[in-house]
Amino acid sequence: MRSFGARDIAVDLGTANTLVYVRGRGIVLDQPSVVALDVTTGTPLAVGHDAKRMAGRTPAHIQVIRPLKDGVIADFDVCEKMLRYFIEQVSGSRWAKPRMVICVPSGITGVEQRAVQEAAEYAGARKPAFIIEEPMAAAIGAGLPVQSPHGSMIVDVGGGTTEVAVISLGGMVAAQSARVGGDVLDDSITQYVKKEYGVALGDSTAEEVKVALGSAWPLADEMYAEIRGRDLVTGLPKTVTVGSVEIREALEEPISSIIDAIKSTLDRTPPELAADIMGEGIVLAGGGALLRGLDQRLANETGMPIRIATDPLYAVARGSGQALEEFEVLRGVLFSSGDQY
Known part of the structure; x- marks a missing residue:
């Protein structure tokens, strides 16, 4: 039975920003992943933009927390409260139980992945919560042909991690997640x-x-x-x-770490796919893609053409949203809590 008033949603749970995509409506929420808590009672006073404005300016009884660090959950309870707040904002009801797709970095451990799924389920998502890996979502959002036998390379420079992946036939052939963002x-x-x-x-x-x-x-x-x-x-x-x-x-130094991650991923790419990437180039997504001259620097270091995805900040949210819209077609790129891998 479909829960009353629930619409399918996709969440890009980022270290810096959380974006929510609602099926049929597109991206409806873009807020910083920040929560201001009252230390004495543990209740959230503000979430998102309002909480970010308080950072570094709070009295002793208010604490501003960023519940995610390096792309994974650092404070489970606060993360769950933040997710619940965003889900309520989007669905307009406390009782909606939407089907949910949520993004995680590719280098995440099984325990960290479980934490993300549990946070989503406690915050009101219908079980099972589906997981999509960020580079895959970014590639779909950037319009790359992820299902074809043609190699595509995506570099997603986020707030907490940089995800580098070579994608072909709906899966990641070589991937690396560097905790630099x-x-x-x-x-x-x-x-x-x-x-x-x-x-x-x-x-x-x-x-x-x-x-x-x-x-x-x-x-x-x-x-x-x-x-x-x-x-x-x-x-x-x-x-x-x-x-x-x-x-x-x-x-x-951090930019060199990003370049090293790209080079080591290319090093592990099969020659056929490397030839495809040489022709198509590397696609940059994520907020870090907006850093001036990053594309020129990468082109200079790798000798490959580099292009920046349109609206790089929204690529991951758009891609996970597309996985919702075409749920049956892209089902292969999602993991649910029943899957062991």
Whole structure:
């Protein structure tokens, strides 16, 4: 029996953002994966954008938590509360039990996968919750021919992980999940500014600097910006001017890790598929694909054509949504809690 008022939904449960796709309606929710909790009672005070605005600005009795780290659940209870809140937002009812497809990184362990499924089921999804691996979802969302015998390569640079996969005949032939993503890039900027200028930055400031100045390849016009933080010597607020060249230097190490993951995946790709990829190129998806010059840097390092998916931020959510729309056709790319693998 179909539960009353339930529509099938697909969730891209990301480290930085959670996106929800409702069958027949498309992507209806895009919120940061952040929850503000009242420490004394354990009740959520705000979820998503409102909670993110509170980060680093809270009194002692409010705690801002990001329940996912490196693409997997770090705080189960908070994650379940957040998912429940998003499901209620989308379905408009507390009692809806929608069929649910949820995304996980490809390098996830069986225990971590189980945690994601249980969180979804406790939050109100109908059993069994279906799992789709992120690179597969990103490839479907980027419009790659995943079911054909033709090789496609996807690089999904998310907030917590970078997923690299070569896909053919509806499965992943070679894949690698590196725990390097937007969070690590932000952290590298924080560490660099601390070391070079003796200034401590907040997480949201580091993210703003990355968006404003971050690049992976020399720019035609290098940019500068003033950033505010706390002077570590005097403890007073301080403003420093930082250029895009310095930020590129700060990001060098994590970007090299992403390149290494791509090279080691190509190294394990059968020659026939490698020839296909050489012709078609590598597709970039995820928020990290928006980093200036990342495509040029990868093209330079791998010697392959690189293209960025349309709306790279939404590729994974679109792909998992398509798996819902064409459930019978794409059933092979999904795992349910009954599957052992």
